[in-house]
Amino acid sequence: MSEAAPPQPEAHAVQRPRGWAPGAWLRATMLAYISCAALLAAWRWDGSSALLAWALILAAWFPIHLCINAGGLLLARSSERLAFAAWWRCVLGEWRSSVRIFLLDQPWLTWRSQPQPLAPQAGTAPVLLLHGYFCNEALWFHLQKRLAAQGIVSRAVSLSPAMASIDDLVPQVAEAVDTLRAETGAAQVAILAHSMGGLVARAYLRIHGPAAVAQLITIGSPHQGTKHARLGLGRNARQMELNNPWLTALAAHEATHPLPPTTVILSRHDNVVAPQDDQTLPGAETLRFSRLGHLALLDDARVQATVLLLLSPAETLQK
The missing domain is CATH 3.40.50.1820 (Alpha/Beta hydrolase fold, catalytic domain)
Known part of the structure; x- marks a missing residue:
């Protein structure tokens, strides 16, 4: 007896709701932030100090982001208390992941091909x-x-x-x-x-x-x-x-x-x-x-x- 082929899914059109995707929001936010930093540096400082000011303004994002992650964990009130050093390691680990995901991966990797196996393993569901x-x-x-x-x-x-x-x-x-x-x-x-x-x-x-x-x-x-x-x-x-x-x-x-x-x-x-x-x-x-x-x-x-x-x-x- 021959095996029956798996049923093919019915084709159907999907009406996509309108609105910006997160990648576009993140790119626009980053570009706006960089533009504001550049304008402020050009207006307030001259010469070589303007470049340093621009870098410092951009760097301000990182402590702000760190405070957001720390505040979220503090307000969450975990049932498992951590010692001071372990608590900050947890915060810094989250900060590292969130900076990579929101500033590097999500704004810029959506155009890359998604990694796929050269030889799919038998028996695994996609x-x-x-x-x-x-x-x-x-x-x-x-x-x-x-x-x-x-x-x-x-x-x-x-x-x-x-x-x-x-x-x-x-x-x-x-x-x-x-x-x-x-x-x-x-x-x-x-x-x-x-x-x-x-x-x-x-x-x-x-x-x-x-x-x-x-x-x-x-x-x-x-x-x-x-x-x-x-x-x-x-x-x-x-x-x-x-x-x-x-x-x-x-x-x-x-x-x-x-x-x-x-x-x-x-x-x-x-x-x-x-x-x-x-x-x-x-x-x-x-x-x-x-x-x-x-x-x-x-x-x-x-x-x-x-x-x-x-x-x-x-x-x-x-x-």
Whole structure:
């Protein structure tokens, strides 16, 4: 008997909402900041001192960014107290990751081809990568290199606009799932999501069900909401607030419509998602890390090794 070919997904057009993507916002912000620094230096200082003034004005971004990360962790009030030196190592690790992601990767790497394996490993599901609030596909660029080295096909998508309702992003995820299945011939994909991306994945599953999803892995996702969301802009920020009706309705649906096999990865020292220990889901395997900030979770070697292990086929793990 011959095997039946996997069903091909139906083609459908997606009406994309209007609005700037985060990459464009970040590039415009950086260029505006550089322009202001240049104008101020030219107006206030002359000659060689103008160049030094310009550099100092630009450098002011880094301590401001550091204070934002430190303030977020302080206000999050982790249940696991850290000694002074360990607390600052956590803050500096998050600062390093956030500077790279927001100043280098996300504004400028969206034009690069996403790393893919030369020879995909048999038995692995292709992976769809979903970013979080005010991020884009370049968030995953470095992790995709590790996925490719392990023979795992992956596709990252940029969800836009940046402050849309989470429900409005679902058609973009559905299109990406169908495209990835069609390109690889796989019946199912795995979804790996960071932060708000975990909620986008759950919203997709509420509408489309788990038939096309082999597993869901979320990293630093505010599954129960975060008190820091009140500082954010947009409809999606309101949907991430603590005890909001949207999250309540999502959880109620999942009580009778189970998710696919799900792993929740979180940090007890997340500076964005708080309270941290509550961010799990019924029936999910929950893996808790410490001394890692919200973005540092993605750069941590232990977290990356865990993700690669979860995405590897069972027969590979048994060898």
